[in-house]
Amino acid sequence: MCLAVPLQIISINDDMAKAGLVGLVKEISLALLPEVTVGDWVLVHAGFAIHRIEETDAEETLNLLRELGEVNESNHG
């Protein structure tokens, strides 16, 4: 339930942002992580960015999620 997915910030509008990953774009909230800029990678849990991560680490997390079969599934909570 505590899964988090890495996404890259594409644009920011107040406390909301568009964040994406290989063609998928999601609207996320930055309410819990105000200090991010466009291009940053963040861990997203249930629609909210909770931690800024390095790009290389994002790649590793993505590989893991693919292995766990969680990417492309509705991974919430």
Add this chain to the structure above:
Amino acid sequence: MKATMDKRHIQNQLAAINRLNAKDETIIRFMEVCGTHTHAIGKSGIRQLLPDNIQLISGPGCPVCVTHEQEIEAFLSLAARENVVIATFGDMLRVPCSRGSLDEARGEGARVKVVYSPLEALSLAERNKHLEIVFLGVGFETTAPLVAASMIKAQKNGLKNFSVYSLHKVIPPALEVLLLDERVQLNGFILPGHVSTIIGEKPYQFIAERFNKGGVIAGFAPHDILEAIIMLLKQRNDVKPEITIQYNRGMNADGNPAARQVLEQVFVIDDAWWRGLGMLKNSGLRIREELQELDAAKKFGIVVKDYTEEVPDNGCACGEILKGIKLPGDCALFGKKCTPSYPIGPCMVSSEGTCAAYYRYSQYC
């Protein structure tokens, strides 16, 4: 190429674990607290790769699994209201209580909507002003801040038809209960990565200071979990239990202060009931009085029955499994009457539940 390197890395880690293992093959038990770890350990087969005397025990870190039976009844009471739409993460749907499950209620006409984020529940409320949207707040410190942020947003936007039924729980008090229970024999904890992204390492210090046990905050890849085991074995060999971080890429040592501030703005610490563990002091998050118009329990007058009332004994061992006292194979229902298709207990419902992970990934439990 990468797969080969990963394989070599894992082999090196397993060799290190064998080197650091107790020479007399004393049983060493580490508990992975988090349900996401339980799922990852099951999926990757780590349990089978470890030396026989190193045992990984699953703890109470699946929020769905520790939701009390009588709270599920409260969910059903809410779902039965004429103008209420329940918005929930999908895992809660099939959790049964003696009166059925949300999924069954939905089949009988109740409005239950699965959402990925509480933000979707807010949108539902914006679009359906004639309906009351109630979000089921189930989850630990990872999830509670974003439910809190959604409530602040609802208040700011003047949304009157959105509320939250908060059953959020916090992890450290549950660990304390396990450490105080002499039936639970542990050498250390693999601590939850994303809970720690929010709370940092400090709230776990009592594990080392008061109980003389180690804990490693770990990521979710197989090599993260093996690395955490290596770190715990080193602590054991050096007789130096401490709280350390393996998951540096996913957290800061002091967690996420902004998220904790949002959490405090909305919730106060309160006692909470955990399935299997009973009532734990200061282990839940209650919505502050100032925000009671957003509190579904107040708004709809939900009074949960006396928890001390005996829950009917249907033979389910989830309570002891959540404490690591029993393994799924010790339950008479496991794999027979209780399967992921027909779950009897909550540990079989969520894919992160101990029983579901054992059923899906292990032939040998």
